[in-house]
Amino acid sequence: xxxxxxxxxxxxxxxxxxxxxxxxxxxxxxxxxxWLGQPRTSAASFVDHFDALLGWEPxxxxxxxxxxxxxxxxxxxxxxxxRCTPILKELPRYLEKDSVVAVGEIGYDSITPAExxxxxxxxxxxxxxxxxALVHTPHRDKLAGLERTLAVLAxxxxxxxxxxxxxxxxxxxxxxxxSGCWLAFSVYPDTKMDEARTVAVLRRLGLDRMLxxxxxxxxxxDPLKTRKVGDAMLAAGFGEDDVDRVLWRNPVxxxxxxxxxxxxxxxxxxxxxxxxxxRGAPAGR
Amino acid sequence: xxxxxxxTPEGRAxxxxxxxxxxxxxxxxxxxxxxxxxxxxxARVELLRVARPDAETLTRLYQRGDAAERRAVLLxxxxxxxxxEALPLVEDALRANDARLIAAALGPYAARHLDQxxxxxxxxxxxxxxxxxxxxxxxxxxxxxxxxxxxxxxAAERAxxxxxxxxxxxxxxxxxxxxPPVQEA
Ligand SMILES: [Zn+2]
Numbered sequence: 001x002x003x004x005x006x007x008x009x010x011x012x013x014x015x016x017x018x019x020x021x022x023x024x025x026x027x028x029x030x031x032x033x034x035w036l037g038q039p040r041t042s043a044a045s046f047v048d049h050f051d052a053l054l055g056w057e058p059x060x061x062x063x064x065x066x067x068x069x070x071x072x073x074x075x076x077x078x079x080x081x082x083r084c085t086p087i088l089k090e091l092p093r094y095l096e097k098d099s100v101v102a103v104g105e106i107g108y109d110s111i112t113p114a115e116x117x118x119x120x121x122x123x124x125x126x127x128x129x130x131x132x133a134l135v136h137t138p139h140r141d142k143l144a145g146l147e148r149t150l151a152v153l154a155x156x157x158x159x160x161x162x163x164x165x166x167x168x169x170x171x172x173x174x175x176x177x178x179s180g181c182w183l184a185f186s187v188y189p190d191t192k193m194d195e196a197r198t199v200a201v202l203r204r205l206g207l208d209r210m211l212x213x214x215x216x217x218x219x220x221x222d223p224l225k226t227r228k229v230g231d232a233m234l235a236a237g238f239g240e241d242d243v244d245r246v247l248w249r250n251p252v253x254x255x256x257x258x259x260x261x262x263x264x265x266x267x268x269x270x271x272x273x274x275x276x277x278x279r280g281a282p283a284g285r
Numbered sequence: 286x287x288x289x290x291x292x293t294p295e296g297r298a299x300x301x302x303x304x305x306x307x308x309x310x311x312x313x314x315x316x317x318x319x320x321x322x323x324x325x326x327x328a329r330v331e332l333l334r335v336a337r338p339d340a341e342t343l344t345r346l347y348q349r350g351d352a353a354e355r356r357a358v359l360l361x362x363x364x365x366x367x368x369x370e371a372l373p374l375v376e377d378a379l380r381a382n383d384a385r386l387i388a389a390a391l392g393p394y395a396a397r398h399l400d401q402x403x404x405x406x407x408x409x410x411x412x413x414x415x416x417x418x419x420x421x422x423x424x425x426x427x428x429x430x431x432x433x434x435x436x437x438x439x440a441a442e443r444a445x446x447x448x449x450x451x452x453x454x455x456x457x458x459x460x461x462x463x464x465p466p467v468q469e470a
Contacts, residue, residue, distance in 0.1 A: 047349075055352035059383050096314045097351045098322065262322060 001243060004028040005226050006251040007105070007134065007166060007184065007213035010057050010068070011049070012037070017216070017223045018064040024227040028263055030255055031057060032071040032105040032134055035078055037218040043086040046074070050094050058099060067263050069255065071104035071134045079118035080110065088121060095129040101258040102126070104134025105166065108145045111138060116152065123156035132162040132257045135181075137172060146172050150179050162257055164211060169193055173201055177209075182254050184211040187225040195225070195232040202233065207245050211254065292328070296320035300328050304335040313346060314354060322353075329357030333365065340370040347374045356385055362394035363422075369398040379407045388416045396423030405432045408457070409439060418453045425460050433461035 003026040010018070010031050021029075031053055033046070040046065053070040061068035072094050078084040094100065103126040108115050119135075126133040135153070138145035146165070153163060160180035167186050168176050176183055185201065186192045192215075193201075202210060214225035222228075230243045255261050292300065299319045303312035313332050317325035338346070343365075347358045359378055362371055371394070378390035391407055399407070404427060411418050418424060436457040440450045458464055 051351075055355070055381075055383060059352065059385075093314075093349055096311065098315075098317045098325075098353065099351065260318065 001025040001227065001230050001240075001247065002027060003226050003230065003247045004030075004251040005213055005223075006030050006164075006211045006254065007032055007186065007215050008223060009034055009215065009217040010061065011052055012218045013216060013223055015060065015064075018061060018066060021223050022064040022066055024224050025230075026223075026226065027065060028067040028069075028251075029061070030069050030071055030101060030134075030251070032102070033073055034075050034105065034217065039081065040078060040084055042083055043090065046084065046087040047090065054094070054097055054099060069099045069101045069261065071102035072100055073103050073106045073122050073134075074118055075105060076107050076109035076115050076118070076136065076138070080112055080114045085114075085118070088118065091122070091125060092129070095125060095131060098260060098262070100131065101255040101260050102132045102134045103129070105136045106133060107136040107149055107166075108138040111141060111145055111148060116148075119149070119152050120156065123153065123158050126162070127157040130259065132164070132254060133158055134164055134166060136166045137168060137176075139167070142167075142169070142172055143175070146175060150175075153179070153181070164254060166211075166213070167192060167215075170197065170201065173205065177205060182209045182211060182250075184213060186213050186215040187222075187229055188215065189220055189222050189225075191219075195229050198229050199232045199236045199238075202238070202246065203236065207242055207250070209250070210246055211250055212246055292320055292324055296324060296328070300331060304332055309336050310342075310346065313357075314350070317353060325353055326357055326360060329354065330361045330364065333357070333361040337365060340367060343367075343371055344374060347377070352383060352386065356389045359386065359389035359394075360392065363392055363397070367394075372398055375399060376403065379403070379410065382414070384414055384416050387411065387414070388420045391416075391421045393422040396421075396427065401427070401429070405429075405435060408432060409435050412436065412439065412451055412453045412457070415451075418456060424457075428457060428460040430461055430464060433458050433464040437464070 005026055008029050008031060033049055033053060050072055053072065058068040072091065074084065074087050095103065103122050106119050106122045123133055135149060137149060153160065164182035164184050165176045166184040168183055173183060185198050187195060187198055198212060212226055212229045214223050215221060216223040226247055230247050233243050252261065296319060303309055309332055313329055316328045316332065320328040343358055347355050350358065355378065358374060375390045375395050378386040381387065387410060395404065408418060408421055411421060436454045440454045443450050
């Protein structure tokens with residue numbers, strides 16, 4: 001089973017996770033920028049985070065045979081903090097980098113005017129830089145947040161086929177599907193979606209424009225949830241080709257809209273006899 | 286001089302069009318998408334060679350660059366008319382743990398300008414993380430008794446842990462003929 005996790009926060013995971021993911025079939029992923037688990041105190045903190053997503057994380061991932069791309073943005077939560085918003089001025093330079101395949105994750109957290117502004121501005125940046133957008137739907141007041149998201153999207157230059165709406169569930173997926181956007185499900189141990197419910201949605205709505213991710217962040221989460229959904233799909237009677245479509249071809253098609261996805265030749269750092277991270281581990285996995 | 290004879294005609298035409306032109310900094314970032322990522326290092330170095338940026342511009346490109354852009358800045362240093370003013374970039378790369386950056390930082394520019402103490406530590410770091418030391422410019426000229434001592438102590442530490450001693454340690458010791466050989470455990 002080949003797996004592309006279209007939304008996973010590897011900065012908060014260990015090398016053990018990379019190793020287990022690779023062993024489960026994950027060979028590509030997109031890491032959206034997000035918060036640090038605690039509030040940032042300056043825009044410069046984003047610069048360090050972007051550096052990690054453009055340098056260190058791809059390097060770590062490559063040692064386990066995983067192609068790492070990223071999505072960059074000012075996240076919805078911190079869009080409310082005037083200490084952080086100056087990063088919006090720095091974003092255009094970063095959105096030109098080779099491994100940036102989307103603007104994200106953007107969207108709503110507490111649904112405030114500052115979030116309205118950041119969302120609209122970053123949708124425009126996505127259009128200007130030829131990138132699709134990863135838009136998360138809020139955890140609280142989700143349906144109202146989705147409606148507001150769709151209203152802002154409708155006013156933006158970015159067409160729905162270049163937008164994915166994430167963290168969807170049974171209460172929001174039908175409205176989201178009507179919009180023409182791509183649809184994504186974050187599968188978690190206790191929150192958001194689980195494997196069985198995700199499979200039920202796939203059975204009801206089909207596989208077109210569907211993405212499944214593990215998101216795996218600072219909280220209780222599981223970077224192998226993509227694989228578990230694949231297994232659950234097979235157990236529920238879907239075929240191998242269906243699984244490949246949801247877990248590989250769909251994310252490749254969506255992020256391929258950027259024109260920057262580089263999967264053919266995994267960019268592996270010249271693996272000299274084991275390096276600082278792989279030290280003591282078998283090289284050349 | 287790093288040039289790329291294998292550039293496709295399209296890649297060459299693109300590079301000739303942007304080199305030295307206004308907006309070359311944007312081209313520097315996007316080079317991999319125009320010439321192919323395998324040729325990105327050489328294309329970026331060529332852009333820098335033509336533009337001859339000062340240390341301030343180089344610093345900005347490095348600090349706001351991704352790993353590939355940083356590597357290109359480091360590779361270009363010996364080909365640019367610079368004194369020691371770009372050393373902070375080399376030192377930054379040597380603090381990283383990315384083997385590609387460390388290897389790129391230890392070219393002829395570092396051989397010429399890097400302080401001997403930092404240079405020795407950089408060489409030892411290469412042995413430590415597995416960057417082949419034949420990639421270190423000027424190794425034979427700068428290797429000294431103190432580097433040999435550090436290499437020998439490192440070998441002793443590896444031997445004590447029951448781990449193999451990298452061949453590069455013996456190579457360093459062979460460059461310092463007056464130094465006593467490694468005792469194998
Ligand atoms: Zn997320």
